[in-house]
Amino acid sequence: MKRREKLMQKPIPRHIAVIMDGNGRWAKRRGRERSYGHRMGALNIKTITLEAHRLGVEAFSIYAFSTENWKRPKEEIDFLMSLPTAFEEDFKETFETEQIRVRFSGRRDRISEKNREYMQEIEDKTKDREGLVLNICFDYGGRYEITQAARKIAEACMEGALKPEDIDESTVESRLYTTGLPPVDLLIRTSGEQRTSNFLPWQLAYAEFYFTKTHWPAFKERALHRALRSFQKRNRKFGGLKGA
Numbered sequence: 001m002k003r004r005e006k007l008m009q010k011p012i013p014r015h016i017a018v019i020m021d022g023n024g025r026w027a028k029r030r031g032r033e034r035s036y037g038h039r040m041g042a043l044n045i046k047t048i049t050l051e052a053h054r055l056g057v058e059a060f061s062i063y064a065f066s067t068e069n070w071k072r073p074k075e076e077i078d079f080l081m082s083l084p085t086a087f088e089e090d091f092k093e094t095f096e097t098e099q100i101r102v103r104f105s106g107r108r109d110r111i112s113e114k115n116r117e118y119m120q121e122i123e124d125k126t127k128d129r130e131g132l133v134l135n136i137c138f139d140y141g142g143r144y145e146i147t148q149a150a151r152k153i154a155e156a157c158m159e160g161a162l163k164p165e166d167i168d169e170s171t172v173e174s175r176l177y178t179t180g181l182p183p184v185d186l187l188i189r190t191s192g193e194q195r196t197s198n199f200l201p202w203q204l205a206y207a208e209f210y211f212t213k214t215h216w217p218a219f220k221e222r223a224l225h226r227a228l229r230s231f232q233k234r235n236r237k238f239g240g241l242k243g244a
C-alpha cells in the first residue's frame with residue numbers, strides 16, 4: 001500500500017494508545033443492540049493491530065474495559081466479559097504468523113477465573129515473540145494503577161528494601177502494568193468525546209492527542225493513517241524549545 005510507505009518515511013509513534021469508544025452509538029445508529037457494536041468493535045482490534053504492526057509501531061494499547069465500566073447494566077457487562085475468550089478464536093492464527101505479543105493491563109481480582117486463566121495463558125504463550133506488543137487494558141483504571149504502585153512502594157519501604165529518598169520516577173514506572181513499554185506517543189479517541197476517562201494518565205504525560213468523530217467499529221486502516229498524518233505534523237517539544 002503506497003499510503004503506508006509514504007507514512008513510514010516520517011517518524012512513526014513507538015507506542016499508540018486507543019480509547020475504543022462509540023461501539024454502542026455505532027450499533028444504535030444501525031438499529032442494532034449495543035452488544036453487536038461491541039462484537040464488531042472487538043473484531044476491529046485485529047484490523048488496526050495488524051496495520052500498526054505493519055507500520056512498525058512497537059506497542060499498541062487499547063482500552064477495552066475501564067474500572068468504571070462496572071457501572072453498566074449487568075447484561076452488557078456479561079457480554080463485555082465474554083469478549084477476551086472470544087478474541088482467541090478470531091486472532092489466534094494471524095497473531096501467531098505476525099508474531100504479535102499480547103499482554104493485559106488491569107485488575108485481575110474482579111474478573112472470572114476463566115478470564116484470569118486465559119489471560120495468563122496467552123501472555124505466557126506470546127511473551128517471547130518479536131512483533132508488536134498488543135496491550136489490552138481490561139478492568140483498567142489509571143488511578144488504581146498508580147495507587148497500587150504507591151502501595152507496593154510503601155511496602156518495600158516498610159520491609160527496608162527501599163528508602164524514601166531513593167524513590168524516583170523509575171521506581172514508580174517499574175510498578176505500573178506497562179513497565180517495559182515505551183511512553184505513549186499518540187493517543188487516539190474515537191467517537192467524538194474529548195476526555196481520557198482514566199486511561200494511562202502516567203504514560204500519556206507527553207503524548208499527542210487525536211480525537212475523531214468516527215466510531216470505533218468504523219475506524220479502519222485509512223482512519224489510522226489519517227491520525228498518523230496528523231501526528232507527523234506535530235511539533236513535539238517535551239518542555240524544550242525544539243522548532244519553536
Ligand code: IPE
Pocket residue numbers: 020021022023024025026064065066069080191
Ligand atoms: C466503548 O464503546 C467500549 C466500552 C466502553 C467497553 P461504548 O460502549 O462506550 O459506546 P458508546 O460510547 O456508548 O457509544
Ligand code: IPE
Pocket residue numbers: 019020021022063064065066069193195197
Ligand atoms: C472509556 O469509554 C472506556 C473504554 C473505551 C473501555 P467510556 O465510554 O466508558 O467513557 P466515558 O464514560 O464516556 O467517559
Ligand code: MG
Pocket residue numbers: 021022
Ligand atoms: Mg462510550
